[in-house]
């Protein structure tokens with residue numbers, strides 16, 4: 001038995017979660033994953049009860065993630081947008097609890113893809129922290145942890161590094177707010193992989209183990225030994241996960257800028273990637 005819990009993002013098989021895609025839960029189990037990461041982008045289509053039932057039947061856990069949009073931006077310039085952001089985050093937290101999950105994460109602090117006219121001033125940090133604090137307090141009663149995923153500069157202006165995610169976490173100052181790293185983004189933003197992983201490890205709630213080109217882990221330039229060395233040193237025993245955008249629709253390919261194939265298929269990426277990562281886990285966890 002390994003010590004890490006491996007999630008697979010449902011985007012490996014669909015770009016739109018609904019009750020028509022519940023079979024993904026069984027597929028994830030068949031692949032040997034410990035959790036399914038359910039996307040909450042289209043929250044109105046997420047029906048928690050059948051998801052919970054299917055996951056219980058398959059003996060697999062659930063976590064959730066999203067990215068805020070222009071109309072639900074916690075850093076939005078007007079009060080109404082920030083209020084809509086808080087309302088949306090609460091919907092996501094409620095759905096997570098209703099399906100039996102305890103981790104909700106992603107770009108929870110701002111609209112994904114937003115560009116501003118200069119470097120972000122204090123007001124953006126204050127807005128994000130203010131909304132996240134209220135969301136986190138709501139989540140406490142439901143037993144849900146809220147994650148802050150650091151993503152690259154082309155996709156957000158606010159949280160690009162592990163250090164910045166920690167900074168926002170400290171500003172929110174609620175015990176159920178944690179950090180979420182993603183190796184694809186780290187490859188663009190960090191100096192190395194070992195140091196930020198080690199520094200964030202005590203505060204992690206999730207780690208997307210994505211390769212530098214979003215293909216199969218182990219076939220790009222991410223320093224996987226550095227990541228696992230740090231995770232093993234910190235004795236992190238939480239959730240890590242795979243994201244593949246290989247086999248979905250043209251719209252999904254465009255949204256994730258996957259303009260060419262990086263692996264044979266999502267299934268191949270997941271099988272090869274999971275086996276590669278579990279080998280590393282054996283090497284670095286005593």
Ligand SMILES: [Mn+2]
Pocket residue numbers: 149182208243
């Ligand atoms: Mn990610």
